[in-house]
Structure formats: C-alpha cells, structure tokens
Amino acid sequence: MSWLAAAGGNSPSIPAPHIEYGQLSPMLVVFGAALVGVLVEAFLPRRRRFTAQVGVSLLGLVGAFAAVVVLAAQGHGTTKAGLLAMGAVAIDGPALFLQGVILLTAVLAVLTYAEGRLEPRLNGHTVDAFAPQGAAVPGGEQEREATREGFRTSEVFPLTLFAVGGMLLFPAANDLLTMFVALEVLSLPLYLLCALARRRRLLSQEAAVKYFLLGAFASAFFLFGTALLYGYAGSVSLPEIADVISGVAPVTPALAVTTQNDALLLIGLAMLAVGLLFKVGAVPFHSWTPDVYQGAPTPVTGFMAAATKTAAFGALLRLFYVAFPGLRWDWRPVMWGVAILTMVVGAILAVTQQDVKRLLAYSSIAHAGFILTGMIATDKQGLSAVLFYLLAYSFVTLGAFAVVTLVRDSKGEATHLSSWAGLGRRSPLLAAVFALFLLAFAGIPLTSGFTGKFAVFQAAAAGGATPLVIVGVLSSAVAAFFYIRVIVLMFFSDPQPGGASVAVPSPLTATAIAVGVLVTLGLGLLPQYFLDLATKASVFVR
Amino acid sequence: MSYLLAATCAVPAAGAVLTAALPAGDTGARRRTIKAVALAVSAATLALAAAVAASFEPGGPRYQLTESHSWIRSFGISFSLGADGIGTVLVLLTAVLVPLVMLAGWHDADPVQTEGTFESKRRTQGFFALILAVEAMVVVSFLATDVFVFYVFFEAMLIPMYFLIGGFGDRAGGPEAARQRSYAAVKFLLYNLLGGLVMLAAVIGLYVIAADQGLATFDLPTLTGAIADGKLSIDPTAEKALFLGFFFAFAVKAPLWPLHTWLPNAMGEATAGTAVLITAVVDKVGTFAMLRFCLGLFPDASKTFAPAILVLSLIGIVYGALVAVAQKDIKRLVAYASISHFGFIIMGIFAMTSQGQTGATLYMVNHGLATAAWMLVAGFLISRRGSRLIADYGGVQKVAPILAGTFLLGNLATLSLPGMAPFVSEFLVLVGTFTRYPVIGIIATFGIVLAALYALLLYQRTMTGPVKAGVENVPDLKARELLVVAPLVALTLLLGVYPKPLTDIVNPAVDATLSQVHQSDPAPAHPVAATTGGEQK
Secondary structure, three states: OHHHHHHHOOOOOOOOOOOOOOOOHHHHHHHHHHHHHHHHHHHOOHHHHHHHHHHHHHHHHHHHHHHHHHHHHOOOOOOOOEEEOOOOEEEOHHHHHHHHHHHHHHHHHHHHHOOOOOOOOEOOEOOOOEOOOOOOOOOOHHHHHHHHHOOOOOOHHHHHHHHHHHHHHHHHEOEHHHHHHHHHHHHHHHHHHHOOEOOOHHHHHHHHHHHHHHHHHHHHHHHHHHHHHHHHHOOOEHHHHHHHHHOOOOOOHHHHHHOOOHHHHHHHHHHHHHHHHHHHOOOOOOOHHHHHHHHOOHHHHHHHHHHHHHHHHHHHHHHHHHHOHHHHHHHHHHHHHHHHHHHHHHHHHHHOOOEHHHHHHHHHHHHHHHHHHHHOOOOHHHHHHHHHHHHHHHHHHHHHHHHHHHEEEOOEEOOEHHHHOOHHHHOHHHHHHHHHHHHHHHOOOOOHHHHHHHHHHHHHHHOOOHHHHHHHHHHHHHHHHHHHHHHHHHHHOOOOOOOOEEOOOOHHHHHHHHHHHHHHHHHHHOOHHHHHHHHHOOOOOO | OOOHHHHHHHHHHHHHHHHHHOOOOOOHHHHHHHHHHHHHHHHHHHHHHHHHHHHOOOOOOOOEEEEEEEEEHHHOEEEEEEEOHHHHHHHHHHHHHHHHHHHHOOOOOOOOOOOOOOOOOOHHHHHHHHHHHHHHHHHHHHHEOEHHHHHHHHHHOHHHHHHHHHHOEOOOOHHHHHHHHHHHHHHHHHHHHHHHHHHHHHHHHHHHHHHHOOOOOOEHHHHHHHHHOOOOOOOHHHHHHHHHHHHHHHHHHOOOOOOOOHHHHHHHHEOHHHHHHHHHHHHHHHHHHHHHHHHHHOHHHHHHHHHHHHHHHHHHHHHHHHHHHHOOEHHHHHHHHHHHHHHHHHHHHHOOOHHHHHHHHHHHHHHHHHHHHHHHHHHHHHHHHOOOEHHHOOOHHHHOHHHHHHHHHHHHHHOOOOOOHHHHHHHHHHHHHHHHOHHHHHHHHHHHHHHHHHHHHHHHHHHOOOOOOOOOOOOOOOHHHHHHHHHHHHHHHHHHHOOHHHHHHHHHHHHHHHHHOOOOOOOOOOHHHHHHHHHHO
C-alpha cells in the first residue's frame, strides 16, 4: 500500500502506477478497437461505416483472442500468473480461460450482428436486425425517413466492443472497485443494445428499460456491498479482504474495531452476491431475464446469454474463491438455497412457455443453477468444471439463438412456438441443428451439455453436495421435458398454415451456427483436451 | 489388442452416418439404394457379430477380445470393450434381428404424399439411419466394460429410438394417430430419461466413492475386482442408494412393473419393426445391465433387494398376462405379453441361481426371437387390413394360410410350447427360482397358463372362425415377408431342441456373475432344506 501512503503523505510527487501493458493487451486491444469504432462512426460517410465497423470489430476481437492465446502459451495462466496494475487486475488461469471464451463467443455474435440477408430488402437497402435509428421515436416520421433512407445502426459494433471489454475485465478484476467499473462498462452498452430491435421496437425498449432499472438497482447493491466490506476490512482488494477475514493480516487499531462487527461483513457479502447473482440470472434475481431475452434483438440476446453469463460467473467465482474462501460455512447454505431455487424454478417455469426466446431464457436460468452447483464445490475440481461448463454452454446458447433468427414469418422472427410446428419437415437440416442444441441443453450424452453437466455434478458430489446433485438430476428431467416438447413440435406436428419458414442466411450466420454445432459435438465426443485446459486453468492467483 | 469389437460397434455407426448422407430418396431407385446400403451394413454387422461369437472361447477369461482406447482421462474414462458370454449372445441377437427388422419395414418409410400432410424427402434415409444408430449404440452397451461408456450409450440410444417411435408409424390414422404417436414417443423418452438421470446421480456417486479410495476409474473389471477383494468398500447405506439408482434406470428400460406403462404406448404406436427393436433389442439392455452392473457392482445390496424385486417381477408376470388377455389391440397385447416375459427374465436374474440366470439370459435371446416373429407377422397382418383391433379380424387362416401358420408358430413360441426355444428358458427360470423361492416359483407358473390363454385366444379370434368383412382379400405373405419370418422360426425351433451352443457360451459368465454376489446354488436336497437355505441367504 505504498502508493496509498504516498498519496496521503507529504511527498509532493505521486509515483506513476506500474502498468503491465503486455499482459493487459486483450482488454486494451478490445477497448482500442471500440474507440476506433467510435471514430469510424464520427468520420466515415454512412455508406462505408457498416463494412468498416464489422472489420474493426472482428480484427479487434480476433487480435485480442490471439493475445489471450499468446499469454496463455507464455504461462501467464499458470506459472507466471500474477497481479497487474498495482493489484487491480489478476491475470491467471480462470481469467484467461474465460476471456478466451468471451472473445470467441463475441466473434460469433458479431457475425450474427452483421447478418443482412434475413430481413427483406427495404427500398433496395440491405437491413439487419437493428433499428434504423436508435434515437427515432418508434412509429414516428423520423423513423420512417430513416427506414426509407436504409440507415443501419452501425453503432452496435462499438457498443458491443465496449461491453466485451467490460466482460474481459470482469472476471479478471481483483478488487471490488475494478469489478464494479467492469460491471458498469459491460452493462451500459448492453442496456442500449437491448433497445435497438428493428421490429417490435416498443417491446425492445421496454425490455431495455426493465433491464436498466433492475440492473442499476443491482449495481447499487454491489456498490453498497463494496462500501460495507471496505468498512469491515479497510480494503477493497479481494486477497486483502481474505487476509483480514482469516486473521492473517496484521491487526491495526482501525481493523480491531471494524472486524468485531460481523454484520458489516455478512451484509456486505450478501449485497455483493445480489449484484452478481442478478447478472447471472439466478433465482430470486432472475425476473428480468425472460423479458429482456424476449425483447432484445435476437443476436444481442444470444451474445448476452452467452458472454454476460460467462463474465458474471467469472466474477462470482473470483469473489467466492479469492475473497471469501474461509467463510464457506456462512455463505454455503445460502448459496445452496439459491442454486436449488434456480434449478427448480428455471426448469418448472420453462415448461409453460410459448415463446422460444422466453423458453431459452428460463432454460438459461436453470443452467445458471447447474453452474452454481459446481461453483459451490469450492475446490479446484469445481472450478475447472464450471469453466468447462461455461465454455460448452456459451456455444450452445449462441448457436441456438442464431437459429432463432432464421425462423421467420411475414412479421419478422416467428418466436411463438406454434409457428415452429412442422419445421422438421420443411427444413430438416435446420430443425436437426436446433434439436442438437436442445439435446445439448438437456444434457443428453455425446453432446457438450452432458460433459459439462457430468463435470459439475461430479464436482458437487465430490464436494459433499449430494442433495444438490439429486435436485440437479431431477430438475434436468423436468427441463428435458420442455426441450423435448420443442423437438416434438418441430418433427412430429403438422406445419400450420401461415407458420414460419426458414430464411437462407449469409455465410456469416451460417458460420456462427456451424461453429456452435462443431463445438457442441466436439466437446461431447472428445472433451479431453478442453477438460485438461480447464483443469490447468483452474487456479486463482492471490 | 484386437479391434474386432470396436469394428462391430463402428460399422453400424458409420453405416448410419453414410445412410443419412446419401442423396434424398425422392425416387424409387434412390430409395432402393438407401435401403440396400443400410441392409448391407447390417449384414456386415451380423458377420462381425458372428466372428465375435466364433472367436469367443467358453473356457477362457470372463472378458475376451478386450480393447481399451483412451477417451476422457480427466474422469478415468476409457473406451473399453470386452465380450463376455452374456454380452456376446445378445450382440448376436441384435445383429440377427436388425436386418430382419429392416426387411420387415422395407416400405414403412416410403414417402406418401397425401392431402394436407407434408413429408420430408429425407424420410427414408432417416428411418434406416436411425435403425443403424440404435444398433450401434445397443452393441456398444452390450460390449462396454466401462461404466461411463455404458451409461453414455444407454442414454444416447433414447434419442434415435424416440425419433423412430414418433416419426414413423401407421400413417393411415391421420392426425389422431399422429398425436397418439408423438405422445407415445414423449412418454418413452421421459420415462427413460428420468431413469437415466437418476442413474447418472448414482454413476457420479460411485465414481466419487471410488475416487475417495484411490480408484478414480470407471473400469468395470477393476471396480468389481476391488469390490470383491475388499479394496473398495462402499458403506452399506450408500451401496443400497447406488444400487437403487442403477436399478431404477434398468427397471424402467426393461420394463419392470410398475414402471412399464410406457411400453404399451410405444409398441402400440410404433411400426411393427420399431416395436421389435424396442422390446427385443433395446429393452434387453436393461435386463442385461441388471446382470452385469447391479449384481457385479453392488452384490450385497442386490441380495438385500432381491426378494422385493422378485415380488415386483412376479406381479409383472401375472399382471402383464392378465392385461394381455383383456387387450383389444393386437400390438398392445404383444406389449403386455412382453411385460409378463420381462417379469420372468428379472425373476431369473434375482433368484440368484445358475439355472435362473442362465435361463434369464436364454430368455432374453428367445423372447427376442419369438416376439420378433410374432410381432412382425402381426405387423404384416395389420398393414394388410389397416386396423390393430382384434375384433376387425376373423378367419384369416382361410384366406392367408401361410400368414396364419407363421402367426400360430409365433403364438406357440410365446406360450412356451415344449420344443420351441422359449420353453427351455422359461423352464430354467422357473426351476432356478423354485430351488430358492418355491412359493414365488409356484405362483409364477400361473403366468404360463395365462400366456396360453392370451396367445391362443388371439389366434382363435383373428385367424379362425368365419371370414370377417374386410379380411376377404388379405393376401398371403410375400417373398420378402417370408424371408423375414423364416430365419426367426428356424432359430426358435433349433434353439428349442438344441440350446447347447448358447448355454455353453452363457454358463461361465453366469457362474462368474454368481460368484461376484457370493451366491452358490442351493443344494438340491430336500425341499424343506432348500427353503431354509433360501431364507438364510
């Protein structure tokens, strides 16, 4: 804490903090690309912006992924893991692993953003899933004009890059303030992105407002929790909080007073947990999920469902593995309750859903419960299982939402389940792909979902959480019911008149779906390499 | 390391992929190519299975032709295969039945464009690829010596089976039949998935317990060996819980009363060929796994629960037969008869005698052959008249004597007429049960009487008497259909008089299984001594 002392002391010079640019490069590249995107938006003529933005985004994301791979190859995930930027950021196995997952899903998400062949051409202009002009009032003259002119909202690309930057920082944040900043950086662009659907704009804006209000509320909880913990431990750094809690840290007079007050600690921890559990969509903080998933433009939903969940679980893992390892018995029963509720409520509420996006939203809640089950094991095995699960889940989710963008009728995407009837007879290939994703969600063997589920349940059982495993398999059975309901509908029901048809995508969306299929099968049939990777990555630096 | 077993698993799997990848069957010629490819693959599988059986040495080690390929090292999982006597005969049964099922369902998946329906052009290859996929997964299940590998394929085979039930069936019934069919498919899947998920918890539990004691592996011989010589000790409560987890999945699959209710729906709505695949092949994995996994891994719990399971199987025998007598629907009658037969198989397994278990294993084979003949001929009949109701038939033997004759043979085999294969196995099961549990053995004998009732009544109502309206023009069996039935009838008769080739292969494996549960046959002395001996064990 020399810099704190220096800042507060009489010394006139403030030493510049030491920043390890090389190890922070994945985040720096993404933020840099986002800034370039803002400049593109400001200075390029409208007709050139779209291509430039896609190029900048893909370059930035792929470059950042290459940086992650290089860092991992140099051993920054294992032997050379360390704290950077004066202890604000940790680059270690879990951080690099999750950053890699987030970047890959972001690449695929950008491909689905750029898809221009699904919407019918308007006045000779190619249009995409986003509103022609975000600021225009829905149904107003300005919007009609923007539509007539064929505007495209190319701002979505820099916004997404900022969100990705925040997501990269979130699981790597090693103090509570950095974590809060990352939370806001990833959340604010997402609120905007949710509001930008081209069709059903009011629904989309309502979703965004809902997400924003509840998200702001959750952020406030997180911030207040940070303050309480600072009051308790005199520090916002996760390892130092851990030291104070376990009594390793030297007792200063100030600490001697505050550490007597366990209420500060427990309420602070509870508030932090509320903030993070909101982001992962765990019950009882899940109520935003179905509305937002339904209202947001589907490519954004896919991105959000995959990457946000990964990032938020990363932060949750770091919080509970680094800052509160000694407090297990205090938070364990609560986390057990949350995990059980999340699995059961997610699975049961999904059964009655009639909209495929809402169905996938509830399914994502149930999956958050499965992931929590693995997290609760609080050991290396649990950590590696969760990392693997997030990898598997991200690609299945992104692929599934990409498929949803293709199923359309005259009013745009046909998300009501009744219009999916008989899809398997009209487009057997697409229906088979969606069925594969659903089977992976259901955890059927030989798909990635099964390997992930096996890993988390096994870790939970080894960690002594047998009741959680039993609740987990039973809710899996309930969940299987609604995944199978969709498969029945696609394959065994007769097509309805006026039902959905399948749009032919450009290679962009096709690539995203194909990668999803490959990863889903690959992680199901030959998961060894990725399990090894997750195991190798599963040590947090302190 | 020989690759024979891997090839036996890989050929149908590759064949499934190949069949699915062929060009869409929108013309008759293309459809014939698809069917020919699928049939050739299943014939090749039969040849491989025969090679496995031929190279199996009855006096050799328990698991032969073993091979092991690294798969998921993190969890101690390797793709290990090994043939024991029980697995070998069941692989052979599967390989014999699949080509016949294909031949029997030769036209079941031809696209029919009727008013208001829309069918995929890839329907034909879907059907045949799914059958091959089921075959591959069943074969892996019979040969796997790794608990995890077994679990994966045990569970994964539900998916192709589900599409076979729900996607292909009697198309004349219109939307109502389609609804019934998709209901049956979903019921099948949910029952079995629930069983499988409960088993997943038990599989994980077993692994965690074993890993705690330094045995982080799913290798079955290693685990059973460690359990036998005490290196791996499972707390009795945990053992009982794990046993129930495994047994629940197998009892749903087998199916054991009261978990049987999905079977009549599935067999009633599916095509006759698919119904054979369900009852004669897929369900056998359940009874097979009881022998291999429940008894091998949890010997003490198996003994604890054996009386309760015997009672359930006894209820299944009597209940299945009684409901079969009252059935109005031919296919559902066959399904309930199968439930009764599965009661016999499970009874033979848990009587824990060598006659009982040898009988149970033979029963699996013989029930497969006899029910296949019975169900397929019934399917031929139903496809001619377009109705599954017994009341719609009468006097068929006058218009189609060969059909009626083969149907009679199927009926006689089902009621275990001496001289036909099922008699041998049923007799062995009853003897094996009687030596340890005489009361249960005596009650089970009534199952035979009831079997005679439902089988002969079915024949009498459908085949004899005056020719019913709608049946007058029923043609007799065609060459293709004869080709399906002939081998089944021949095998049923042959194994009825000369079961030795099968018993030779099966007996050592049964003895090994019994020694795992530390059970030996009760001394065949005085009946009173046998009774007390049974109660003490």
